[in-house]
Amino acid sequence: MEILKTVDLTVGYGEPLVKDINVSLPERCLLQVLGPNGSGKTTFLKTVLGLLKPLSGKIYFKGVDITSKPDVVSKVFGYVPQIFTPTYFPYPVTVREFVETAYMLYRSGWPRIRASKSVEDKIRSVLELVGLDKSLWDKNIWKLSGGQRQRALIARALVYEPEILVLDEPLAPVDPSGRASIAELIGSLTKQVTVIVSSHDPTILLRYTSYVLLLGNGLYFFGSPDEVLRSEVLKVVYGDLAYAMDKHIHIYDHH
Numbered sequence: 001m002e003i004l005k006t007v008d009l010t011v012g013y014g015e016p017l018v019k020d021i022n023v024s025l026p027e028r029c030l031l032q033v034l035g036p037n038g039s040g041k042t043t044f045l046k047t048v049l050g051l052l053k054p055l056s057g058k059i060y061f062k063g064v065d066i067t068s069k070p071d072v073v074s075k076v077f078g079y080v081p082q083i084f085t086p087t088y089f090p091y092p093v094t095v096r097e098f099v100e101t102a103y104m105l106y107r108s109g110w111p112r113i114r115a116s117k118s119v120e121d122k123i124r125s126v127l128e129l130v131g132l133d134k135s136l137w138d139k140n141i142w143k144l145s146g147g148q149r150q151r152a153l154i155a156r157a158l159v160y161e162p163e164i165l166v167l168d169e170p171l172a173p174v175d176p177s178g179r180a181s182i183a184e185l186i187g188s189l190t191k192q193v194t195v196i197v198s199s200h201d202p203t204i205l206l207r208y209t210s211y212v213l214l215l216g217n218g219l220y221f222f223g224s225p226d227e228v229l230r231s232e233v234l235k236v237v238y239g240d241l242a243y244a245m246d247k248h249i250h251i252y253d254h255h
């Protein structure tokens with residue numbers, strides 16, 4: 001059975017942005033959500049996460065209707081939003097505290113004053129899983145590089161033991177030189193969790209990608225990378241910014 005399914009899901013703010021989206025994902029796959037700025041990637045993700053109400057349609061988790069059921073949704077999804085800056089979260093906090101606070105909230109409803117051994121084990125296991133060097137665990141999260149901070153954000157989302165991890169443009173705040181290794185981490189997470197990730201460049205995560213949802217001009221295309229990442233399809237959304245050369249897809253979509 002599919003882990004996530006949308007049926008005729010229409011997303012938008014009053015006016016529909018993309019209509020009647022039908023996608024279906026098996027467990028432990030990676031879905032890339034692609035499309036130009038403003039095409040509705042974040043809107044789609046927030047709707048699936050229950051943070052926005054769909055204009056119409058349904059969302060199913062393992063066959064159960066979770067449309068507008070935030071209590072169920074919050075147990076199922078982990079989420080790393082697109083923008084995470086000091087403006088939103090200005091406090092100096094170490095990586096360890098940042099992840100631990102989330103875990104304590106998850107476990108007991110309130111952070112406790114002292115961490116128990118099992119809490120320490122849990123924090124260690126997620127920080128190791130995301131490949132953050134131990135020397136960074138007690139550093140202020142705002143003093144990390146974009147890539148290191150992204151790993152800390154993923155670690156925090158993983159303490160909730162989600163079945164579906166949603167990452168909205170995780171590669172955008174990362175230096176081009178660090179993107180391949182974050183992509184490798186994201187790809188490796190599909191061993192334990194279904195991953196939905198939005199991006200502006202399909203190529204970096206392509207080798208880990210099972211499905212692509214391409215949004216643009218109010219349309220959507222869903223299928224395997226081979227089905228969707230074809231020049232005829234990309235041209236509908238990106239116009240002359242996209243062309244295929246041999247098997248390589250090029251999109252001049254700079255962010």
Ligand SMILES: Nc1ncnc2c1ncn2[C@@H]1O[C@H](COP(=O)(O)OP(=O)(O)OP(=O)(O)O)[C@@H](O)[C@H]1O
Pocket residue numbers: 013017035036037038039040041042043044082
């Ligand atoms: N809260 C809101 N109220 C009304 N319209 C909104 C709201 N948030 C976004 N929009 C509009 O909805 C459209 C889609 O926005 P969305 O953020 O989903 O795009 P996106 O594909 O994630 O873009 P980007 O690549 O820039 O992240 C845009 O035209 C945007 O202006």
Ligand SMILES: [Mg+2]
Pocket residue numbers: 041042043082168
């Ligand atoms: Mg967005």
